Amino acid sequence: MPELLVSERIPVRIATDIVIARRAARELCERLGFGKADQTRLATAVSELARNVIQYAGEGVCLIEDRSDGVSRRIRVVVEDQGPGIADLGRALTDGFSTGGGLGAGLPGTRRLVDEFQIESAPGRTCVTIVMAKPF
Amino acid sequence: MRIPILRLERTLLVSIQVDLTDNDAMQFQSDLVERVAEIEALGVAIDITALDVVDSYMARVINDTASMVRLLGAEVVICGVQPFVALTLIEMGRDLMGADCAFNLGQGLEILNTRIATRGDTRFNEDEDA
Numbered sequence: 001m002p003e004l005l006v007s008e009r010i011p012v013r014i015a016t017d018i019v020i021a022r023r024a025a026r027e028l029c030e031r032l033g034f035g036k037a038d039q040t041r042l043a044t045a046v047s048e049l050a051r052n053v054i055q056y057a058g059e060g061v062c063l064i065e066d067r068s069d070g071v072s073r074r075i076r077v078v079v080e081d082q083g084p085g086i087a088d089l090g091r092a093l094t095d096g097f098s099t100g101g102g103l104g105a106g107l108p109g110t111r112r113l114v115d116e117f118q119i120e121s122a123p124g125r126t127c128v129t130i131v132m133a134k135p136f
Numbered sequence: 137m138r139i140p141i142l143r144l145e146r147t148l149l150v151s152i153q154v155d156l157t158d159n160d161a162m163q164f165q166s167d168l169v170e171r172v173a174e175i176e177a178l179g180v181a182i183d184i185t186a187l188d189v190v191d192s193y194m195a196r197v198i199n200d201t202a203s204m205v206r207l208l209g210a211e212v213v214i215c216g217v218q219p220f221v222a223l224t225l226i227e228m229g230r231d232l233m234g235a236d237c238a239f240n241l242g243q244g245l246e247i248l249n250t251r252i253a254t255r256g257d258t259r260f261n262e263d264e265d266a
């Protein structure tokens with residue numbers, strides 16, 4: 001019997017979608033047996049990324065997937081938008097850098113909270129992929 | 137979403153239960169500073185027990201609110217930061233939350249009262265002498 005893997009696609013358009021997205025991430029985290037610390041880390045990371053979408057790109061989507069295999073439980077979250085892109089990725093990943101009057105902790109903070117972090121950005125598209133993993 | 141501001145003599149209590157949008161946050165901050173000025177509050181307790189996620193945006197809203205209240209001359213304590221919220225905030229960045237904190241509202245009020253008493257507010261003393 002093939003494993004039924006969960007995949008959820010959440011539109012990110014208004015501020016309340018941030019809460020919906022991070023709640024979905026936390027629920028999957030809990031269901032897969034991650035501890036409270038990891039649940040909070042992932043929920044916070046998703047919150048940061050979804051907020052960036054609304055703040056800097058207007059709208060986007062958040063895809064939350066169970067990518068567990070025989071070796072480990074894995075949750076992958078992809079947050080993507082068709083906004084202006086990030087001009088200087090290096091600086092955007094630096095603590096304290098913000099073009100929006102924020103704390104500039106979103107991207108660098110998210111990177112520290114998760115096990116894998118990947119970001120691609122160009123004019124017209126920004127895509128951040130994060131993974132929370134834990135061996136069985 | 138308007139956040140109720142409760143009054144306990146010269147202390148104000150607010151409890152943040154949900155994420156605040158930019159507009160909610162501005163409304164809340166202006167409601168609070170107005171109320172602090174109006175009653176010349178000596179202390180403000182901000183309870184965030186209900187928040188299971190505090191991202192950098194909410195951390196900034198909470199910090200800014202605390203700073204505004206302090207600028208007016210009142211003491212501030214943030215109450216009820218959840219253990220995993222504290223852990224996550226520190227992992228994300230050292231200085232995201234700078235305000236003084238207490239385990240819960242009860243302890244927060246105690247801290248405020250002690251501070252207010254040692255600070256010797258003029259009106260406070262006058263009242264006592266009267």
Ligand SMILES: Nc1ncnc2c1ncn2[C@@H]1O[C@H](COP(=O)(O)OP(=O)(O)O)[C@@H](O)[C@H]1O
Nearest residue numbers: 052056085092098099100102103104105106107
């Ligand atoms: N999805 C995005 N689209 C365009 N720019 C972005 C996006 N996400 C982040 N940025 C840019 O990267 C900077 C750093 O983001 P972040 O670390 O979350 O800090 P903050 O949101 O506090 O500015 C932002 O100020 C913005 O210029």
Ligand SMILES: [Mg+2]
Nearest residue numbers: 048052102106
């Ligand atoms: Mg951000």
